[in-house]
Amino acid sequence: MVKKIDHIGIAVKSVAEARLFYENLGLVCEKIEVVESQMVKTAFFQIGEIHIELLEPTSEHSAVAKFLAKNGEGVHHIAYKTDDIQGELDNISKTGCKLIHETPIAGAGGKQVAFLHPKSTFGVLTEFCMK
Numbered sequence: 032m033v034k035k036i037d038h039i040g041i042a043v044k045s046v047a048e049a050r051l052f053y054e055n056l057g058l059v060c061e062k063i064e065v066v067e068s069q070m071v072k073t074a075f076f077q078i079g080e081i082h083i084e085l086l087e088p089t090s091e092h093s094a095v096a097k098f099l100a101k102n103g104e105g106v107h108h109i110a111y112k113t114d115d116i117q118g119e120l121d122n123i124s125k126t127g128c129k130l131i132h133e134t135p136i137a138g139a140g141g142k143q144v145a146f147l148h149p150k151s152t153f154g155v156l157t158e159f160c161m162k
């Protein structure tokens with residue numbers, strides 16, 4: 032079972048510009064990290080038990096670059112925390128849900144992550160993540 036929402040990913044053109052909005056809300060940027068495998072620069076802000084993750088593409092080939100070109104800036108994905116990421120993937124795939132990753136990959140913050148296709152999740156790109 033998923034435990035809670037871990038973070039909400041927001042696609043932005045520039046982390047340097049967008050972070051100011053969140054800092055003006057009083058949130059503190061915990062870290063900025065480039066995730067090479069996903070071709071993104073990320074910035075994390077904690078609020079309560081969850082995080083806001085800003086996502087800036089580092090390459091025109093990034094999934095986030097494609098999202099920005101089509102939709103502009105905005106909510107990109109919701110990530111759910113789990114203690115058994117492979118179990119979540121196996122369970123949800125049995126329901127017919129289309130997986131983007133059949134096994135976890137390395138994500139930001141040393142987490143294992145895996146995405147479900149938005150066409151199987153009522154239009155919301157969905158991530159499982161596990162520390």
Ligand code: CMX
Pocket residue numbers: 040066069071073084086094095097098101106107108131138139146148149150154155156
């Ligand atoms: N939310 C909702 N729908 C989305 C979406 C998103 N973030 N990204 C794409 N889609 C929609 C597209 O609009 C398209 O819809 P239509 O067919 O109605 O036009 C559909 O999904 C398929 O899109 P596509 O153009 O065929 O495929 P893409 O090449 O854009 O790939 C996706 C889409 C989700 C498979 C790809 O973005 C992916 O693999 N994402 C997972 C990895 C990722 O997003 N990494 C970045 C974040 C990493 C991090 O958090 O560290």
